[in-house]
Amino acid sequence: MRRHSEHHRGNRSGWLRAAVLGANDGLVSTASLVVGVAAASGSHGSVLVAAVAGLVAGAMSMAAGEFVSVHSQADTEESDLARESAELQKDPAAERRELAAIYVRRGLDLSLATEVAEQLMRHDALGAHARDELGISDTSSPRPVQAALASAGSFTGGAAMPLVVAALAPPGALLYWASGTTLVFLALMGAIAAGIGGANVLKGALRVAFWGALALAVTAGAGALFGTVV
Numbered sequence: 001m002r003r004h005s006e007h008h009r010g011n012r013s014g015w016l017r018a019a020v021l022g023a024n025d026g027l028v029s030t031a032s033l034v035v036g037v038a039a040a041s042g043s044h045g046s047v048l049v050a051a052v053a054g055l056v057a058g059a060m061s062m063a064a065g066e067f068v069s070v071h072s073q074a075d076t077e078e079s080d081l082a083r084e085s086a087e088l089q090k091d092p093a094a095e096r097r098e099l100a101a102i103y104v105r106r107g108l109d110l111s112l113a114t115e116v117a118e119q120l121m122r123h124d125a126l127g128a129h130a131r132d133e134l135g136i137s138d139t140s141s142p143r144p145v146q147a148a149l150a151s152a153g154s155f156t157g158g159a160a161m162p163l164v165v166a167a168l169a170p171p172g173a174l175l176y177w178a179s180g181t182t183l184v185f186l187a188l189m190g191a192i193a194a195g196i197g198g199a200n201v202l203k204g205a206l207r208v209a210f211w212g213a214l215a216l217a218v219t220a221g222a223g224a225l226f227g228t229v230v
Helices: 010-039 044-090 092-105 110-132 144-168 171-197 201-229
Strands: none
Touching: 010 044, 010 144, 010 171, 010 201, 044 092, 044 110, 044 144, 044 171, 092 110, 144 171, 171 201
16 A cells, blocks of 8 residues: 655654753753843853853753653553553453443444454554553653753753853843843744744744743843842
């Protein structure tokens, strides 16, 4: 049979979300540190130290948080699969009826659903129940180490941008350089993510830039207030 070729973007949602979240978090949090310390009249050295500390701490935090959360998901799935395996050994007929009922709810008539359930269970009973009853598949299986490395890497990539700007920008204009370049980076990031996902590029750019600008404004205000008080 000739395979009908279609291009869908749904398979990108998982890694795209993680990459955009990590890079956006790295960019916004580190740029906010730079802007906040600069607004508090901190020295150029203080700004650089804050940016480096934010990059390292943020990357480690992202990696640890992602590893723990994804590992928890993996533990839950393993527990569900072990329970399902025990139920299949205990009462395979009941599990076959349960699988057939799932296919009936999806639109098959009872006889066809029963036949499909029997054939799939004959081929891979646990795999059929994992996929159609529990919603677990190989493509969506959690990978804690991969998730941790990807999150740390994307965060570092995003945080490196304001760090480089802080290192190269004139100390007297650091606040403006950091704010302006961060908004440009955020808009580009939002546009690229929207383009990859097949969404409206302009809306994606404006959405990300707006929330980044809000974060920068609040942090700059807090830094200016703190610098005045101290």
